[in-house]
Amino acid sequence: MISEEEIRKIAKLSYLEIKDEEIDEIREKFSSILEYVKKLQELDISDVPETANLSKTENVFRGDIAKEKEVEDLLSALSRKKDNYMQVKKILYNED
């Protein structure tokens, strides 16, 4: 089963907090899925190319022309703003 330490590390990378009482359940459910997907280890895939997407992978270009957008609508969704900017909390700090 996946360790508590690993779960805490993944949670941190995912920007999620986990309460102590949730740890066991998460470890258990996480492990059952990991156990299932291990099935892919059976496959011999050394020479197989990867398929990451099915699109034509061509660039779509447009002219570099500024367009008016409804800024008000977009700003209305922000939790904090000042003038026409999104306002955020401190982004530079020392890690605890």
Place this chain on the structure above:
Amino acid sequence: MKIDLTKLTIIEASEGLKNRDFTSVELTKAFLNKIKEKDKEIKAYITVIEEIALKQAERADKMIKNKEIYPLTGIPCAIKDNILIKDIKCTASSKFLENYIATYNATVIEKLEKMGAVFLGKTNLDEFAMGSSCENSAFFTTKNPRDLERVPGGSSGGSAAAVAADMCIYALGSDTGGSIRQPASFCGITGLKPTYGTVSRYGLIAFASSLDQIGPLTKNIDDAKIVFDAIKGSDPMDSTSVNLEKKNNLSKLRIGVPKEYFAKGLDGEVEKSIKEAINIYKELGAEIVDISLPMSEYALACYYIIAPAEASANLARFDGLRYGKTIKDEEAEKIIDIYLKNRTAGFGKEVKKRIMLGTYTLSSGYYDAYYKRALKARTLIKQDFEKAFEKVDVIIGPTAPCLPFKIGEKSDDPMSMYLSDIYTVSVNLAGLPAISIPCGKSQSGLPIGMHLIGAPFEEEKLLSIASLFEKKYDNK
């Protein structure tokens, strides 16, 4: 005799509108009344937009008067609540977006609006489309109109239930691993997942971008074709969208039956019903070809690496700054506190689990063993189908291995829930078109869905083959 307007198909309703048997306003009111009467129990809708729907109906009536008539003009529909309609709340059934108002129209909405469509409201789903039963909605569970103790399927369960309960004529859903087809099967209606790239995803709240596709849920196949034709087409706002539809060149019908789709884990009644459907095709003169898709047993494992990996990246945008707000400013000192607190409070359990799963399989040290390996397995799954389509026109099987299950029955066991998508996920991994249509009922009266899979961009052929069965089945 006065007809019940809510029972009509798109084609019937459109005829009625054209002949002035009734107006779009009358038609829309009939559905709004039906929603008032039935949705307290079924709970298919998160938001009903009565005033807007009536305004759209008035506009449609004017269009009809001016002889500007498209197949969907004045036809009331429902939209899954992960597809944006400008100025309307769009929640994706998540606490995170509980009060989010869409600032633009999805391309599919834009297309429907131009034709004079009427939007009745937004339907329930599993949070961010992650689930197979609608039980992962942050708000409530939708009930299956065919049996109120059972789930409608998911994630487009609200859309499927709304169609099945005559609370709209058709609905739009999205399908990442079976989310249109499995609920269509559970609710006894028709659901089409188009080829990846045929319908623009612009304005669809992304779950797994290489798998997501918007499609119709309808009362029959002709209706599915009408809606598909209305929403398809390449779009400058979605670089993966293309115009590549192939004409139907069907001469001698060959139907592939993969032995892997009838292996253990398949419900006996479902199996019997699909085998009867295969016999109907045989009677119709089709050649039934035994085929093998040996990678089938790896599809679900592959999907549960790729879909969460893409989801973990897509859902990183939900930071509590640009969307949603659940915590007070005083509770946060640094920006990371805002991320952590909002994401922890905003996402439900299943979504968190999938974000973490995706983060894990993409993280340093595990990437090769999980994600990279899954991308290679995906190639093999795609090749399986390519080989099969050299020999057959369509592939037939069950949509789901089980009958619609009871609410709560599988919610504690993620693997057993995931297994209900075992036949549908491979289609998304390979980007193919597929349809679920009703093909029978269990002894207890529960709907059974048949799954037909086509080659890429061969929707026209797929739908015509599905129609052959539908005509025969309706007449029985």
